[in-house]
Amino acid sequence: MAEGIDVKKGEDLISWYNQVVIKSEMVDFSAIKGFAVYRPYGYEIWERSVQYLDSKFKSVGVRNAYFPLLIPESILSKEKEHIKGFNPEVAWVTMGGDTKLDERLALRPTSETIMYDSYSKWIKSYRDLPLLINQWNTMVRWETKETRLLLRGREVLWQEGHCVFRTEEEADNNAREILQFYKQYMEEMLAIPVIAGRKSESEKFAGAVDTYTIEAVLSNNFMSQAATSHNLGRNFSKPFDIKFLDENNNLQYPFQTSWGISMRSIGIMVLIHGDDKGLVLPPHIAPYQCAIIPILKDEKDKVLEYADKVNLKLNELGIRTILFNRDDVSPGWKLNDSDMKGIPIKIQIGKKELESDSIFVKTRISNEASSIAFSDISKIKDKLEEIQNYMLSNAREQANHRIKEEKSREKFIDQLKNNSYILKSSWCGTPECEDKIKAETGATSRLIPLEEEELISKDCIFCGNKAKFNAYFAKSY
RNA sequence: GGGGCAGUGGUCUAGCUUGGUUAUGACACCAGCCUAGGGCGCUGGUGGUCCUGGGUUCAAAUCCCAGCUGCCCCA
Numbered sequence: 001m002a003e004g005i006d007v008k009k010g011e012d013l014i015s016w017y018n019q020v021v022i023k024s025e026m027v028d029f030s031a032i033k034g035f036a037v038y039r040p041y042g043y044e045i046w047e048r049s050v051q052y053l054d055s056k057f058k059s060v061g062v063r064n065a066y067f068p069l070l071i072p073e074s075i076l077s078k079e080k081e082h083i084k085g086f087n088p089e090v091a092w093v094t095m096g097g098d099t100k101l102d103e104r105l106a107l108r109p110t111s112e113t114i115m116y117d118s119y120s121k122w123i124k125s126y127r128d129l130p131l132l133i134n135q136w137n138t139m140v141r142w143e144t145k146e147t148r149l150l151l152r153g154r155e156v157l158w159q160e161g162h163c164v165f166r167t168e169e170e171a172d173n174n175a176r177e178i179l180q181f182y183k184q185y186m187e188e189m190l191a192i193p194v195i196a197g198r199k200s201e202s203e204k205f206a207g208a209v210d211t212y213t214i215e216a217v218l219s220n221n222f223m224s225q226a227a228t229s230h231n232l233g234r235n236f237s238k239p240f241d242i243k244f245l246d247e248n249n250n251l252q253y254p255f256q257t258s259w260g261i262s263m264r265s266i267g268i269m270v271l272i273h274g275d276d277k278g279l280v281l282p283p284h285i286a287p288y289q290c291a292i293i294p295i296l297k298d299e300k301d302k303v304l305e306y307a308d309k310v311n312l313k314l315n316e317l318g319i320r321t322i323l324f325n326r327d328d329v330s331p332g333w334k335l336n337d338s339d340m341k342g343i344p345i346k347i348q349i350g351k352k353e354l355e356s357d358s359i360f361v362k363t364r365i366s367n368e369a370s371s372i373a374f375s376d377i378s379k380i381k382d383k384l385e386e387i388q389n390y391m392l393s394n395a396r397e398q399a400n401h402r403i404k405e406e407k408s409r410e411k412f413i414d415q416l417k418n419n420s421y422i423l424k425s426s427w428c429g430t431p432e433c434e435d436k437i438k439a440e441t442g443a444t445s446r447l448i449p450l451e452e453e454e455l456i457s458k459d460c461i462f463c464g465n466k467a468k469f470n471a472y473f474a475k476s477y
Numbered sequence: 478g479g480g481g482c483a484g485u486g487g488u489c490u491a492g493c494u495u496g497g498u499u500a501u502g503a504c505a506c507c508a509g510c511c512u513a514g515g516g517c518g519c520u521g522g523u524g525g526u527c528c529u530g531g532g533u534u535c536a537a538a539u540c541c542c543a544g545c546u547g548c549c550c551c552a
Binding site for chain 2: 004006014015018023029031032033144146147293295296297298300327329330331332333334335336337339348350351352360362367439
């Protein structure tokens, strides 16, 4: 069984993070660099995410399908920008047994190309549109930088949606609608406030017209991209020869979108909510919402019987529980274990509770303790909702303190370099300027707000040319 | 892509500088006792390719080289 976390979150974020995700039994390293093992506790969190998102996608008519893991090089290379963007990190299969393959096969870094090869066969008429398909799978990108459990791996669990529409407007609406689903998932399930926006020229997806993103604010003043949604325009329908006849018998290229969210969202949740005692899970995503901890001193059998009764009652109320009924460890051990695993509520049950027909309740977030009569046990449900809401509003407040508008070039550079703030400044948006900002500060533009805003100043914060919009800048995980 | 640091039962580690008996300790695990309201105590026990491969040597956890994995810094 795991022991406690021995690094403080504020002192060494990465060591702390690794210990939390490993010791809470969410994930583990494997023998292969960048390929993680997802243990039942971590995988269950992902399963709950899948469930939530899948029903959102289905609510707008998206259906699930499955496409091949391997993509022939000729197909992967059809769209020039796309292959240029992904080429450095593609893993290739070159052998079949002892025989060298005539054409090497890529492990999908993303499935636009292999899916659109099929789409070109399926789409003939405007009646075939829109085509709305998603797949839950994994993608492989051969990261050369450091890899990180959940946050940056070489094999990533995710979903990728790929939709085709008659008009650009429909496609753009779809990309934005899905982005809203992602935002709702982050906020409602993970209690993480995110900022929605679009990506700069340099940061957008290889082959996209526009990339929309949601980004979360981390405690070290980094930002992390939680999901992206792309308006692909006709950049893929042309090279892949996807065409349809409209009602006037005109042959047209359709407009496409692709969108994805990965298990990184779970890593971001650990980073944002976790503390020195370990994981802190929002009730909506937690595999167990309550840990029931019997104090097995006096009246052992009766206490256990009562704990069972409480457990059953909570399950009846739709609350997910785990009963720590082993008798070879102390209550303190069970409390600490529950805290490390991030379980939102601990319920202690001993002789006192038995006699007073009550339960003793402590929350994970503040360890606030209270006694609740058994007859009022449904109050636990309200408490879980309170915790969920508090976690989101607290995270939002924290995030807001880390973002600052900046007009001074000198301070802009200095603060980004030292990670003192996430900065919002007016910007020209050119790739050349972005390259220089990255070279000088280590930070990049994270997003440009979706709604038009008044410019913070007329000129670009960095190069001094005319500013086009405001943008958020930060280092990123 | 370049450089640096690290790797010892499940976990954390001593030993390495200066090669030499049976690889140290704690936690975890197993058995028994004990009965805990924030990691309970006692006794006994199981568990090791000292990351992998090669080299130096009479002798390698220890020195040298390469690789793998993790972490850090730079591009």
